[in-house]
Amino acid sequence: MTNRYAFVGGEQGPWQVTEVRPIFGEGLVPASRVNVVNEALVEAPVGSAWVLQSFVSNIRYSKRDELTMLRAVQPSLNRLEAVCAVLIPIKKSAQWWDLAQDERRAIFEDQSHHTAVGLEYLPEVARRLHHCRDLGEPFDFLTWFEFAPEHVNAFDDLLNRMRDSKEWEYVEREVEVRLARA
Numbered sequence: 001m002t003n004r005y006a007f008v009g010g011e012q013g014p015w016q017v018t019e020v021r022p023i024f025g026e027g028l029v030p031a032s033r034v035n036v037v038n039e040a041l042v043e044a045p046v047g048s049a050w051v052l053q054s055f056v057s058n059i060r061y062s063k064r065d066e067l068t069m070l071r072a073v074q075p076s077l078n079r080l081e082a083v084c085a086v087l088i089p090i091k092k093s094a095q096w097w098d099l100a101q102d103e104r105r106a107i108f109e110d111q112s113h114h115t116a117v118g119l120e121y122l123p124e125v126a127r128r129l130h131h132c133r134d135l136g137e138p139f140d141f142l143t144w145f146e147f148a149p150e151h152v153n154a155f156d157d158l159l160n161r162m163r164d165s166k167e168w169e170y171v172e173r174e175v176e177v178r179l180a181r182a
């Protein structure tokens, strides 16, 4: 098992692209399918429009009580009913990365309530956070979410609340890639 993942936008893969929405900054080249592979790709597969490389890592901000709450309710990925997925690549500003860890945590949770707000949408939404800033990729994070069609509105509500938060003042590029299991 490797902690490396690649998201390939192209013509192949189990996820059909229903919409690509640039939220901040430059979007992504259109693709009809997305494939998620659990490896580091050395070369872009034939026919791919883009390849976003990432790795899963240890937690950075969660405190013990938050982790306990998350682990008690968070569902796993690949649930049968979760036929909707959203890939949201995000890049934060130089100003964010210039902050100290405790200053970032204060903005992330004390001022923006990221975990507290997110917890309200569990167990309906399954998620996985991928890191990529240290790989020299165009984004800092690839965030991945899965849910059943009846929870689309709740997920949109969650996105609005996240984007209204102090944390999002430091987001300089964000793209929403909406997917449906093909």
Ligand code: HEM
Residues within 6 Å of the ligand: 058, 059, 060, 061, 062, 070, 088, 090, 092, 114, 115, 117, 118, 119, 121, 122, 125, 127, 129, 141, 143, 158, 159, 162
């Ligand atoms: C579904 C409910 C959600 C929950 C429970 C949740 C929870 C969390 C937690 C606990 C972390 C911190 C991980 C750590 O300690 O390293 C985190 C990080 C992050 N989440 Fe969420 N999240 C949710 C939804 C979202 C959404 C909708 C987005 C994007 C639109 C998002 C984007 C991020 C990003 C970019 C980070 C990394 C922040 C950084 O390190 O600067 N999350 N999330």
